[in-house]
Amino acid sequence: MSNATERAYETIRNAILEGTFPPTARLKETELVAYCRVSRTPVREALRRLAAEDFVVIQRNQGARVKSWSAEDLDELFSLRALLEGHAAARAASRISQPELAGIAGSVQEMSKVLGRSMSQKNKTTEFLRLNSKLHEAIWLASGSERLVSMLRQLVEQALTAHTAAQFSLERVAQSHHHHEELLQALSAGDPAWAEAVMRNHIHAARHALAPTIAATPDQQ
Secondary structure, three states, rough: OHHHHHHHHHHHHHHHHHOOOOOEEEOOOOHHOOOOOOOOHHHHHHHHHHHHOOEEEEEEEEEOEEOOOHHHHHHHHHHHHHHHHHHHHHHHHHHHHHHHHHHHHHHHHHHHHHOOOOOOOOHHHHHHHHHHHHHHHHHHHHHHOOHHHHHHHHHHHHOOOOOOOOOOHHHHHHHHHHHHHHHHHHHHHHHHHHHHHHHHHHHHHHHOOOOOOOOOOOOOO
């Protein structure tokens, strides 16, 4: 992949994850050329790659647009994530190192501090979710499986964080924090079954906290 294509790919992908290009947004080549500061060919190659990764939908004679997620899509993605993250937590419980455990404990403590700080709800939720992502990835890495980490990163990046995190209220993230504390206990005890059960419940609870229905868009029909 050329440097220009890689630059276009990273620029468009980041814009999708950050919400600059929201779900269903049209991705016009002429505008992307100016936005990415590359020629049409790198933009087209970047869009094809993003389509292969399920970030973008390309339709004949209609061009590209950001993929959106139906309720059924989200159900499937959260179910897959629960299975994989549960497995990662179980593996981590049986092999986690003391430095890795200390890092996770530090994230849990920081999350508790954030919830107690005097700051706007938006900033508090944003900071909590940042630490949440850090904690989850630390558990994936502690599983010792590069394949598992790669699969989970793709699942999470497929709109699960960028396009659903905003629907979580401060009250919801605070309620979920007890799962983090129990996960830390399970990992500290080296109990794979406990860690797996807590993680699966944590992910399923997150799905139920979202809007019960999300209207399907043409790419899901």
